[in-house]
Amino acid sequence: MLARVARYEVETQRIDDAVQAFGEAAGQIEELQGFAGGFVLVDPQDGRTMTVTLWENLATLENSEPVAGRARRQAAEAVDGSVLSVETFEVAHELGARGGS
Numbered sequence: 001m002l003a004r005v006a007r008y009e010v011e012t013q014r015i016d017d018a019v020q021a022f023g024e025a026a027g028q029i030e031e032l033q034g035f036a037g038g039f040v041l042v043d044p045q046d047g048r049t050m051t052v053t054l055w056e057n058l059a060t061l062e063n064s065e066p067v068a069g070r071a072r073r074q075a076a077e078a079v080d081g082s083v084l085s086v087e088t089f090e091v092a093h094e095l096g097a098r099g100g101s
Contacts, residue, residue: 001054002089004068005086005087005089006083006085009048011079012044021074026040029067032064035053036055039051049081
């Protein structure tokens with residue numbers, strides 16, 4: 001499994017808008033072959049925003065890039081933000097969620 005991690009710069013007052021914009025962009029990505037999950041991460045104190053998408057293999061990650069890149073740019077632009085970086089990582093170990101709270 002592979003992960004694509006993108007970092008964004010978003011104004012702190014636009015964080016809620018960013019969550020919504022990236023959530024809407026996810027709709028385009030979730031339908032792609034090989035998509036295995038993902039997250040939108042935010043730090044409301046300083047505007048740091050990240051997306052992490054998981055892909056079954058390198059081929060599906062690479063094939064997703066045209067759609068993912070467009071969705072990423074559109075979501076960032078919708079909140080007057082910018083894409084700072086996009087990196088790919090191999091998932092070396094998956095942590096399991098514990099039941100209950």
